[in-house]
Amino acid sequence: MSKRIGFLGPRATFTHFAVQSFFGDEVEQVPYTTIPQCIDAVADGEIDFAVVPTENALEGSVNLTFDYLIHEQPLYIVGEIVSPIEQHFMVHPSRKNDWENVTRIYSHSHAIAQCHKFLHQTFKGITYDYATSTGAAASYVSKHPEESVAAIANNLAAKEYGLEIVKANIHDYHYNHTRFAILHPSNKAEYDSPYLTPDKEKTTLMVTLPSDQSGALHQVLSAFTWRKLNLSKIESRPMKTGLGNYFFIIDIDMIVDEILIPGAIAELEALGCSVKLLGSYEAYSINQHIEKEV
Numbered sequence: 001m002s003k004r005i006g007f008l009g010p011r012a013t014f015t016h017f018a019v020q021s022f023f024g025d026e027v028e029q030v031p032y033t034t035i036p037q038c039i040d041a042v043a044d045g046e047i048d049f050a051v052v053p054t055e056n057a058l059e060g061s062v063n064l065t066f067d068y069l070i071h072e073q074p075l076y077i078v079g080e081i082v083s084p085i086e087q088h089f090m091v092h093p094s095r096k097n098d099w100e101n102v103t104r105i106y107s108h109s110h111a112i113a114q115c116h117k118f119l120h121q122t123f124k125g126i127t128y129d130y131a132t133s134t135g136a137a138a139s140y141v142s143k144h145p146e147e148s149v150a151a152i153a154n155n156l157a158a159k160e161y162g163l164e165i166v167k168a169n170i171h172d173y174h175y176n177h178t179r180f181a182i183l184h185p186s187n188k189a190e191y192d193s194p195y196l197t198p199d200k201e202k203t204t205l206m207v208t209l210p211s212d213q214s215g216a217l218h219q220v221l222s223a224f225t226w227r228k229l230n231l232s233k234i235e236s237r238p239m240k241t242g243l244g245n246y247f248f249i250i251d252i253d254m255i256v257d258e259i260l261i262p263g264a265i266a267e268l269e270a271l272g273c274s275v276k277l278l279g280s281y282e283a284y285s286i287n288q289h290i291e292k293e294v
């Protein structure tokens with residue numbers, strides 16, 4: 001039986017492109033309207049893996065994904081897909097000669113944020129409406145030709161929903177990539193992509209510091225430093241238990257081994273930190289532009 005892969009939908013989102021590039025057509029692709037719905041589905045066993053965005057090179061972390069994983073559904077990251085992101089400005093074909101006069105712009109908040117310079121220069125003072133995904137925004141614009149609204153999305157969405165791209169590549173910086181996590185309830189679950197080869201190994205930890213201990217973060221970092229464990233990310237997020245209470249998400253450039261990472265974790269625990277493994281996995285990069293049909 002083919003695997004069921006859930007993703008942030010509808011069809012033709014960036015997440016759908018990541019799923020298509022990694023898993024291909026042999027799997028059943030199941031769209032969900034929101035990130036929490038997709039995460040719940042894999043936790044409930046409705047699907048085999050969930051694919052959701054975690055971080056964009058211009059905008060930073062997708063907080064909803066990490067917050068939901070930490071506070072609501074403790075799943076493991078079992079793989080990572082990095083995809084190039086190209087944002088285009090699109091309208092219903094009936095507005096293609098009048099696109100500069102639209103009065104609303106609809107997209108995912110990250111997509112809007114990635115295009116701020118263009119939007120500020122071209123549409124000063126315009127209203128932004130936030131959609132659950134770029135694909136959802138494109139689908140809305142196609143169904144509402146009577147509304148003076150444009151979408152920001154990728155070219156698969158323009159094709160899928162019959163929209164006209166009137167301005168291509170409107171993201172502010174050329175280097176625009178997003179990471180997507182493949183999630184599963186067990187950290188032993190694996191899926192080798194038939195299409196992509198892994199280019200990195202990673203471990204993600206959640207570390208909570210002992211309260212009010214001076215130099216605690218310095219001590220945490222030195223547990224990695226003297227073992228020469230390279231960190232590619234360290235980010236703080238609120239614990240949601242009170243002002244000033246934070247935990248850290250730490251990415252290490254290596255999978256869990258027998259000695260170094262267990263040693264670092266034991267040292268952190270001895271310092272009074274609590275440490276949770278969020279995943280130890282392979283990371284894959286998509287090198288092609290988004291042109292392939294999904």
Ligand SMILES: O=C(O)C(=O)C[C@]1(C(=O)O)C=C[C@@H](O)C=C1
Pocket residue numbers: 008012013014015016053056062085108110111132133134135178
């Ligand atoms: O809306 C989409 O198409 C998504 O897949 C979500 C998402 C995100 O959450 O960052 C993914 C990639 C882009 O950075 C913009 C939006």
